[in-house]
Amino acid sequence: MSFTVEDGGILTTVQDTGRSGFRHLGIPVCGAMDSLAARIANLMLANEVSSPLLEYTLTGPTLRFHADTVICLTGGTVTARLEDQPVPCYQPVVVQAGQILKLGSIRQGCRGYLALKGGLHVDHIMQSASTYLRACIGGFHGRSLATGDNLPYIPYPLSPTLSIDWLPSQDLMYNTTPSAIRILPTTDHEQFSDDSWQTLFNQPFGIDNASDRMGYRLTGPTITRKDQTERLTQGVTLGTVQVPHDGHPIILMADSQPTGGYPVMGQVISVDIPRLAQMKPGDKLRFEPIELDNAQSLLRTQEQYLQRLSIAAGYKWKDIVHG
Structure with a gap:
């Protein structure tokens, strides 16, 4: 049917x-x-x-x-x-x-x-x-x-x-207490000045109307790159924060390409991707740095929640079927 x-x-x-x-x-x-x-x-x-x-x-x-x-x-x-x-x-x-x-x-x-x-x-x-x-x-x-x-x-x-x-x-589903989108540092740290990092973590950004399932283009303050020279392509993934030549960051989303040549300012942690996915053009967001250990702990907590939900739902449906 x-x-x-x-x-x-x-x-x-x-x-x-x-x-x-x-x-x-x-x-x-x-x-x-x-x-x-x-x-x-x-x-x-x-x-x-x-x-x-x-x-x-x-x-x-x-x-x-x-x-x-x-x-x-x-x-x-x-x-x-x-x-x-x-x-x-x-x-x-x-x-x-x-x-x-x-x-x-x-x-x-x-x-x-x-x-x-x-x-x-x-x-x-x-x-x-x-x-x-x-x-x-x-x-x-x-x-x-x-x-x-x-x-x-x-x-x-x-x-x-x-x-x-x-x-x-x-x-625990969306961990809605923090208002900022938390990101991990990357190996491209030296590509950006101290002022650029201050801008990233202290200024709000907006989601542009041109955003889609491939990536969110951000509006607001521009990020200055130290070097505008083209670089070799590197691997990127869901949550990668790239900075193109115009200085307006792009957050790669579910349909993102596997590689990219823009320098990367950070990687959105896994538990914050769902909150990011629920933002729409015109919404505002802020970035906040986080340590890897803390990001992993948050992910473990979320996965434990899902495991408990799976077990509880399984028992509920057994009662429904056999009750």
Whole structure:
């Protein structure tokens, strides 16, 4: 069975945890921009964390389901209605055949995720279902969803009166206490003057309208490079902060290229990538340095949270199935 797209929303694509192992061939990892929200959506349904799901930007799609299933919405706070009834986020919700789910505007954040029990059934290209728009591969025909598309899934019937009202603790999910985006130092430190480092860590930057899944271009103060000479290409990855000739930093995101020739000021730590992914053009951000040991500790804490969530969700679904 499948659901029919009645409205594709803004940039709704199929994503998963990414296309690993092909960067040496020039293929980006891609995958969900907010990997934390995507993983939580699947874990809440006791899916594999790599199960394909939908990612939408700013405004979500409208879908008509043709078979019973269970869904979970995560990521940015979205106005969602199922047959005119409000749909909560971070909670499994039963959907019956024939019902219409309308995902409106994201009120807080930038990207939302929709997972289905059992995942979406789309072809895998290079071991991943993630959509790489520039190459038109993966996901649903390598493109964003449009009106009239039909995406298959395996039905999962449950009683519509069943209450699945448990919620995970969200205290550690986005680690929202710090307001700054934390970065690790790089070997290019000497490429920039002391004044440039003062600017990076003491001035706010904005996200430019030209930003996309490949990278966030930043507006605001310019960073001065000591040497404008072209340099040899080096490896870059998700979260790399590059400084091109114009002095306006670029933060590489999920669809980033494998290599780049611009000097690098830092690397955004893994636990802050989801917060960064939920920022949109016009939002402001600040940078803050962090030591590697602290970054690793934060990542371990987040992974421990996800492990606890996986165990708890597994027990919940066993109760539902056998209860």
